[in-house]
Amino acid sequence: MVAATLPGKATHQHTRAFNQQLVLRAVYDHSSISRAEIARQTGLTRTSVSDLVGDLLREGLVEESGRGPSNGGKAPILLRVAADSRHIIGLDLGESAFSGVVVNLRGQVVRSLRLPLEGRDGEAALDLVIELVQALRADSQRNLLGVGIGAPGLIDSDRGVVRWAVNLDWTELALGPLLEERFGLPVVVGNDSQVAALAELTFFRRPRPQNLVVLRIGRGVGAGVILNGQLFQGDGYGAGEIGHVAVDGLTGRCRCGSVGCLETVASMRALVAMASQGSPEVVDEASLFSSFAAGDGTAREVALGAARHVGRAIAGLVGALSVRHVLIVGPVAGLGQPWLEEVRSTVRQSSLPVLATETRIDFGHVSDDIVALGASAMVMTNELGLSLVR
Numbered sequence: 001m002v003a004a005t006l007p008g009k010a011t012h013q014h015t016r017a018f019n020q021q022l023v024l025r026a027v028y029d030h031s032s033i034s035r036a037e038i039a040r041q042t043g044l045t046r047t048s049v050s051d052l053v054g055d056l057l058r059e060g061l062v063e064e065s066g067r068g069p070s071n072g073g074k075a076p077i078l079l080r081v082a083a084d085s086r087h088i089i090g091l092d093l094g095e096s097a098f099s100g101v102v103v104n105l106r107g108q109v110v111r112s113l114r115l116p117l118e119g120r121d122g123e124a125a126l127d128l129v130i131e132l133v134q135a136l137r138a139d140s141q142r143n144l145l146g147v148g149i150g151a152p153g154l155i156d157s158d159r160g161v162v163r164w165a166v167n168l169d170w171t172e173l174a175l176g177p178l179l180e181e182r183f184g185l186p187v188v189v190g191n192d193s194q195v196a197a198l199a200e201l202t203f204f205r206r207p208r209p210q211n212l213v214v215l216r217i218g219r220g221v222g223a224g225v226i227l228n229g230q231l232f233q234g235d236g237y238g239a240g241e242i243g244h245v246a247v248d249g250l251t252g253r254c255r256c257g258s259v260g261c262l263e264t265v266a267s268m269r270a271l272v273a274m275a276s277q278g279s280p281e282v283v284d285e286a287s288l289f290s291s292f293a294a295g296d297g298t299a300r301e302v303a304l305g306a307a308r309h310v311g312r313a314i315a316g317l318v319g320a321l322s323v324r325h326v327l328i329v330g331p332v333a334g335l336g337q338p339w340l341e342e343v344r345s346t347v348r349q350s351s352l353p354v355l356a357t358e359t360r361i362d363f364g365h366v367s368d369d370i371v372a373l374g375a376s377a378m379v380m381t382n383e384l385g386l387s388l389v390r
C-alpha cells in the first residue's frame with residue numbers, strides 16, 4: 001500500500017485528516033497492531049504514525065493493549081480500537097416492526113428495542129422512527145457517533161431521502177435531514193439490503209474483501225454490492241435491486257405493481273404462501289424450514305425452485321461484476337445447506353465455468369440485527385472514514 005494522496009488541491013489539514021483515517025483504518029482492521037506495522041501498511045513515516053496515533057489516543061478512539069512479541073529489541077506497544085469509546089444507533093425499518101440497536105465500534109450490541117409497526121405508514125410510521133431513536137438515545141451513556149437507518153425501497157443516501165418505500169407509503173421523504181434537525185446528531189439512511197452488505201464488510205469479514213455481493217432474502221429480495229472496498233449504489237441508488245427484475249415465465253403480481261418479479265417466487269413471504277397451498281402444515285417460516293428438512297414434497301419443490309431462480313440471479317451478478325465472494329443472508333438461511341447447494345449448482349450451470357469455479361457462495365453472518373448493524377456501519381464509514389480505498 002502506498003501513502004495516500006488526495007485528488008485535487010490538498011491542504012495540509014486535509015492531508016492530515018486523511019492520513020489519520022488511514023491509521024485508524026489500519027488499527028480497525030486488526031485486533032491489535034504496533035506503530036511500526038501501521039507505518040509499514042500505510043506507507044506513512046514512523047514519525048507521522050506516532051503523531052497521528054497520539055491524536056487518536058487523545059480522542060479516545062484507540063487504546064494501548066499491552067506489548068507484542070519482540071524481534072530482538074524492545075517489545076512493541078500494541079494498539080487497538082477502543083470499542084466502547086463511541087456508540088452508534090442503528091435502525092431496521094422492517095415490515096412488521098421497527099427495530100433498533102445501540103452498538104459499539106465493533107458492532108457488539110449494547111441494547112436493542114423492537115416496536116411493532118401494527119400497520120402504520122406515512123406520518124404515523126415516521127413518528128414510530130422518532131419514538132425508537134428517542135428511546136435508544138435516552139439510555140445511551142456514551143458518545144453517540146450518529147444514527148443509521150436501513151429502510152426498504154429506493155434511498156438517496158447522499159441526501160438522506162427515501163425516494164420510494166412502497167410499504168411505508170413514503171415518497172421523497174427527507175428522513176435524514178428531518179431527524180438530524182430533531183436530534184442534533186448525524187443521520188444516514190440506506191437501503192436495507194445495501195447496508196446489510198456493509199455489516200458483513202465492516203464487522204464480519206477479515207481480511208476485508210475488496211469486492212463482495214450480499215444477497216438478502218427475507219421479506220423481499222435484494223442485494224448489496226461492495227466494489228473496491230466501498231458500497232456501490234449506482235446512478236439511481238438502486239444497485240442490487242434484483243428482487244424486482246422480472247423473470248421469464250413468471251406471472252404473479254408483485255407488490256411493486258409489476259408482474260413476474262423475482263420476489264414473487266423467492267421472498268420468504270412467497271415461499272410460505274406457495275408451500276402452504278400443497279402442505280397444510282406450512283403456516284410460517286419455521287414450519288417451512290421443518291417441512292423442507294423433513295423432505296416434504298411441496299416444501300422441497302417450492303424452496304428448490306426458488307434456489308434455482310436465486311442461482312440464476314447470482315449468475316447474472318457474477319457475470320456483470322466478476323465478484324468472487326457472494327454471501328446470502330436473512331431468514332432464508334433457515335433452509336440450510338441442501339438449499340444452498342442447489343443455488344451453487346445453478347450458478348455453476350449458468351455462468352462461465354472459469355468464473356463459477358472462482359466464485360464462493362456461502363451464507364453470511366446469521367443475525368436478526370444485520371440491517372441495524374449495517375446501518376451502524378454506514379455511520380462509522382461516514383463519520384470515521386473507514387471505507388478508504390486501498
Ligand SMILES: [Zn+2]
Pocket residue numbers: 243244245254255256257258261263
Ligand atoms: Zn416487484
